[in-house]
Amino acid sequence: MTSLTERAEQHATSSEPIPAPAFTAPLAAEPLPDLDFEANEAYPAPDMVPVHIAWLRVRNDVRAVAKSDRHIENGKLKYHFRGIEAALNAFGPATLRHGITVMAVDMATSYRDTKSSRGNPMRECTVVVTWQVLGPKGDSLPLLKSAGESLDSGDKGTAKAQSLALRALLFNTGMIPTGDPEPEAAQVERGDAPVRSANDYRDEILNPDTSLGRLEQISYELGNARMLHVLVQNENGDEETLDALGMRHYQERKAKPGGEA
Known part of the structure; x- marks a missing residue:
């Protein structure tokens, strides 16, 4: 068996041409699979309609979201409200059904150090988010903006403010009522209200x-x-x-x- 040096010397004194090294041809890249919407019985493929029609269909599906969340302080109920989970639970299935995608495309934030009513240090976060609402055909509504703010003692302030901005976008753009009766729906004569037991x-x-x-x-x-x-x-x-x-x-x-x- 000859060494590398001996083989080099043999090629140097030989008149035979040095064979070209054999290179392996690069493997052809596998094509990416088509990312089609996977339809099923619960969510059939959405109709290919313009985005404003698809958004109207989302609104038609949602109709109303009640104030089912409860804010409790010191063991006492202070008020009812509609949280981000209520918004997502209502709009998530409807947007998927009609091929609507809601994406944040820009966000402007501002922060301020402040204190709670008890004197604890807090961080106030305010965000203005720009949203793009895409339809099943790829067209989109004009860019929309919504704002949210939060007060937090840890590192969750920005996420909370973003959630509030998304909730505002969905409820305001969707014009979704609570389903509660209007305060002016009934005319009541002023007088002493009876105390119920x-x-x-x-x-x-x-x-x-x-x-x-x-x-x-x-x-x-x-x-x-x-x-x-x-x-x-x-x-x-x-x-x-x-x-x-x-x-x-x-x-x-x-x-x-x-x-x-």
């Missing part, structure tokens, strides 16, 4: 014909009357607070097939 509220909560919207209103009335923690006898003969009774029946009726959204 805890048992009256209990009976209305236990009534299967009481709607989810009315149960939410009862919770609000009980909070204003400071009656949330009043004990009453429930349908099983056990003592239960009006707040717990109302929330339990609200969740049970909402979970039933055909329950209100």
Whole structure:
């Protein structure tokens, strides 16, 4: 067996041409698969319609989103609101069904150090997000803007503000009502309002014909009357607070097939 040096010397004194090295041809790149929408029974392929038509169909599917989230301070209900999860739960399936894509394309942020009412250091974040709403054919609505702000003691302020901006975009652009009755819907003569008893509220909560919207209103009335923690006898003969009774029946009726959204 000759060494590398000996083989080099042999080629140097030989008149035979040095064979060209053999190179392996590069492998052909595999083509990327088509990224088609994977239709199924729950979400068939969307109709190829202009974006403004697809967005109208999304609005038609959503219709209304109730104020089902509860803000509680010190164990007491302060108010009801519509959070980002309620917005995504309503718009997510509808946008997928009609081929709508919502994307953030630009975001301007500002920050300010401040303090809470108790003197704890906080960071205020304000964002203005520019959104692009794409339709199934690839066309888009004019760029839209929405703002959000948050107050946080950690590193979640920007994410919270972004979520609020997205919630504002979906609810405002979708013009989605809460489904609550209008305050001016009924004309009421001014006078002393009768004080309802805890048992009256209990009976209305236990009534299967009481709607989810009315149960939410009862919770609000009980909070204003400071009656949330009043004990009453429930349908099983056990003592239960009006707040717990109302929330339990609200969740049970909402979970039933055909329950209100």
